[in-house]
Amino acid sequence: MTPDAARPDDGRTVWELATQLVPEMLGLLVTPAAVVACLLLLGSSHPFRNVAALAGSFLAVYAGVSVLVLALGEAAGTTTDDPSTARGGISLGAGVLFLAAGAWSWAHSPARTGSPPGWVVRLRDPAPRLVVGAGLLLAAVNPNIAILASGLGIVLTSDAGTGARLGGVGLLLAASMLDFAVPTLVFVVAGRRGRRWLRDATGWLLAHNRAIGVVVLVAFGLLFVGRGLAQLAG
Structure with a gap:
């Protein structure tokens, strides 16, 4: 395959590429663990500093993965004239991974206790170092890494130019930051009533964390498997 100069920048605009990335962007902005952690930190004594540290940690991991992939x-020359097979394989693999993770999570239910998990207690008013460490860990072990990899596969196998590719990666990273931006915006503009709603939402998410995680994994697993099979069949 020829270098990037052989791929015209007008081969596909960033917005055309974005239509291919909609499932990945939706997956990246629906991250129960990130949302719960953000809501907990908004109730801490330094909400904005802590949420910024958490979001920055996620962004650092996702950006690092993006650069590496x-x-x-690029070194392997992944761009093809007919990317459907490659995209279908990536999407199918990610979908199977999500379904397996959902089944495992459902089968391995943690024992119910009267007290909240230890990580919840530690994130209620943590030191900055703990926030950064928790953010790096949550981002690294998050199933969204597979979603990000799927999106990057779409970017790599497209005939878009360098500008559109960078724009596509930027959209993926921006979508992942909405997990932190939306709760923070509600916290800022909604006043006392909004903050009470955030506290209630935090309690509800913690009470139903496992069920929500299973539903999200299965839903995106089915979506990615269906898309992958359609691309392979087409």
Whole structure:
């Protein structure tokens, strides 16, 4: 495959590429663990500092993964004239992974206790170092890494130019930050009533955390498997 100069920048605009990335962007902005952690930190004594540290940690991990995958993909020459097979395989693999994770999570239910999990207690008013460490860990072990990789696969196998590719990666990263931006915006503009709603939402999410996680994994698993099979069949 020829270098990037052989791929015209007008081959596909960033907005055309974005239509291919909609499932990945939706997956990245629906991250129960990130939302719960953000809501807990908004109730801490330094809400904005802590949420910024958490979001920055997620962004650092996702950006690092993006740079690594794009660099390896460019070195391997992953762009093809007919990317449907490659995209279908990536989407199918990600979907199977989500379904397996959902089944495992459902089968391995943690024992119910009267007290909240330890990580919840530690995030209620943590030191900055703990926030950064928790953010890096949550981002690294998050199933969204597979969603991000799927989106990066779409970017790599497209005929878009460099500008559109960078724009596509930017959209993926921006979508992942909405988990933190939306609750923070509600916290800022909604006043006392909004903050009470956030506290109620935090309690509800913690009480139903496992069920929500299973539903999200299965839903996106079915979506990605269906899309992958359609692309492979087409």
